[in-house]
Amino acid sequence: MKSCVDYDVIVVGGGHAGTEAAAAAARSGAQTALITHKAASIGEMSCNPAIGGLGKGHLVREIDALDGLMGRAADRGGIQFRMLNRSKGPAVRGPRTQADRFHYRTAVQDLLAELEDISLIEAEVADLIVSNGHVMGVVLSDGREVSATSVVLTTGTFLRGVIHRGTERIPAGRYGDQAATALGERLEALALPLGRLKTGTPARLVKTSIDWSRLETQEADEAPVPFSFLTETLPLPQIACGITATTAETHRIIADNLHQSAVYSGAIGSKGPRYCPSIEDKIVRFPDRSSHQIFLEPEGLDEPWVYPNGISTSLPDQVQEALIRSIPGLEGAEIARYGYAIEYDYVDPRALSHSLELRALPGLFLAGQINGTTGYEEAGAQGLIAGLNASRRARGLSPVWLERREAYIGVLIDDLVTHGVTEPYRMFTSRAEYRLSLRADNADLRLTPRGQTWDLVGPARREMFHMKQERVARARSILTETSVTPQEAEEAGISVNKDGRRRRLLDLLALPIVEFEQLSSLHPDIPSIGADLRPILEADALYSGYLDRQEAEIVALKKEEDTVIPADFRYDLVPGLSAELREKLDRIRPHHLGQAARIEGVTPAALALLLVTLKGRPATRYG
Numbered sequence: 001m002k003s004c005v006d007y008d009v010i011v012v013g014g015g016h017a018g019t020e021a022a023a024a025a026a027r028s029g030a031q032t033a034l035i036t037h038k039a040a041s042i043g044e045m046s047c048n049p050a051i052g053g054l055g056k057g058h059l060v061r062e063i064d065a066l067d068g069l070m071g072r073a074a075d076r077g078g079i080q081f082r083m084l085n086r087s088k089g090p091a092v093r094g095p096r097t098q099a100d101r102f103h104y105r106t107a108v109q110d111l112l113a114e115l116e117d118i119s120l121i122e123a124e125v126a127d128l129i130v131s132n133g134h135v136m137g138v139v140l141s142d143g144r145e146v147s148a149t150s151v152v153l154t155t156g157t158f159l160r161g162v163i164h165r166g167t168e169r170i171p172a173g174r175y176g177d178q179a180a181t182a183l184g185e186r187l188e189a190l191a192l193p194l195g196r197l198k199t200g201t202p203a204r205l206v207k208t209s210i211d212w213s214r215l216e217t218q219e220a221d222e223a224p225v226p227f228s229f230l231t232e233t234l235p236l237p238q239i240a241c242g243i244t245a246t247t248a249e250t251h252r253i254i255a256d257n258l259h260q261s262a263v264y265s266g267a268i269g270s271k272g273p274r275y276c277p278s279i280e281d282k283i284v285r286f287p288d289r290s291s292h293q294i295f296l297e298p299e300g301l302d303e304p305w306v307y308p309n310g311i312s313t314s315l316p317d318q319v320q321e322a323l324i325r326s327i328p329g330l331e332g333a334e335i336a337r338y339g340y341a342i343e344y345d346y347v348d349p350r351a352l353s354h355s356l357e358l359r360a361l362p363g364l365f366l367a368g369q370i371n372g373t374t375g376y377e378e379a380g381a382q383g384l385i386a387g388l389n390a391s392r393r394a395r396g397l398s399p400v401w402l403e404r405r406e407a408y409i410g411v412l413i414d415d416l417v418t419h420g421v422t423e424p425y426r427m428f429t430s431r432a433e434y435r436l437s438l439r440a441d442n443a444d445l446r447l448t449p450r451g452q453t454w455d456l457v458g459p460a461r462r463e464m465f466h467m468k469q470e471r472v473a474r475a476r477s478i479l480t481e482t483s484v485t486p487q488e489a490e491e492a493g494i495s496v497n498k499d500g501r502r503r504r505l506l507d508l509l510a511l512p513i514v515e516f517e518q519l520s521s522l523h524p525d526i527p528s529i530g531a532d533l534r535p536i537l538e539a540d541a542l543y544s545g546y547l548d549r550q551e552a553e554i555v556a557l558k559k560e561e562d563t564v565i566p567a568d569f570r571y572d573l574v575p576g577l578s579a580e581l582r583e584k585l586d587r588i589r590p591h592h593l594g595q596a597a598r599i600e601g602v603t604p605a606a607l608a609l610l611l612v613t614l615k616g617r618p619a620t621r622y623g
Contacts, residue, residue: 016380020068035125043112072227082221126186258283308330
């Protein structure tokens, strides 16, 4: 192992944000140290054994397009691949897989081991080295100092984490792991804007104690679609999950014991994730619901535990036992580990720039739950951008990021640094204004070229992507440059109006009754278009008119939205701007007019005042 001095980048934490940060920093040319409590836990799935979903699956595809780890690890560990929203439009379909915990963790560790510029240090970080207002490294709990130009904190739920279950209070980062208490106290001493959030997890059940014969099953897709654009085959067999639901008796047990819940007893004052509530929250918020669905997800092919997705709780042990055994199929269930809520520190993400560097403490980057998010996918996306920018800072390069119109990663980070959070942030497709073009199927076509310019993309992906680009370009030219008459279309089994107008193959493919194979007789090269390209081309056809209008909107907005607001801009010199808005803009420091427009309370009139003032000095635009 390298001596504990003089790294370009230090990454603190070996979870999903930390592993992506370390990998991105190393891929882009930085000598990187990954510091974590336990090396064996690198890549651990702390809560549910699944990757992807609605909105989240888009993030995983984008991480993969930038040569990140999560998509490849999910493919190596996936045991139940499903495309969510398959019956809806391509823009809102979400790839998801249930994962084998062991195989996923092993895959992450193996992928990290392939990178030459990462050194692993197994230790606790207790302090930061700060010199002249810049973070210059970390101090370990044994007193050793590790210096670096940039530091990335990815503390997850460890930052002064406390587990709550009934009346129990256990300082911990997660079950069985110590909390990062000293580091939390140090961040507080640095006057960072800290807050508290909570999340939770359900009990784990012994697989053999469940009566599977009484349960509905959910199978994997017959033709599973991998996450990574590099994956050709999925190595693990696909399994089914069980489905059950709470009962009236379950609800009675919970209602009668709400006073023992850590959340409803007043022991926890912070907010949890609205879209992944505890079972207590569900009973309180939806009193008219007679049942709530539960997915019984095996934690691996050979793992003895099952994750009951849908009954996260902070109730005491005996109440958890009673409520679980009131559920069909779980009457004899053996509890391997009880559920709990966990409360932890986070930093208000409005203190960050889009590069995920703290404005008040240069050299310190934050990613993951420390920024107020929830979920592996959101953490991984932030980790990649933070690690990349930490590397660029160390190498004397300017920061980079993705805009909202370019990627879900851009939406995620812009939402965080502009609006902040009042509860753990979760990605949804509805958050993206340009979701018709930001699809999961075209993530590599959108982002891999950008990753190449940032030195993030390795030679294997670069070569495969260039080949795919050529294939896509050829296929698109066939569909857009070939047109047929109504008679020719009818001879191919495609019914259109007999109006004498020629139609492009792309226009025919947009018709809901047309399958790709029906075009085969209309051009000899159609059969050679690969199955991997067809979903992209079908989506392009379906959204063709909308995408043209959306692109025109983007161009129009870009003319003004991309007007840069200089870092030293004086908001107090903008005539007519209210004192409240001046204070808010001065605190958030938006990079450009588009970001300013998304700040709560900034009106079109205020934007006009800003624009007029900005036009009075030399304008700068993004290239």
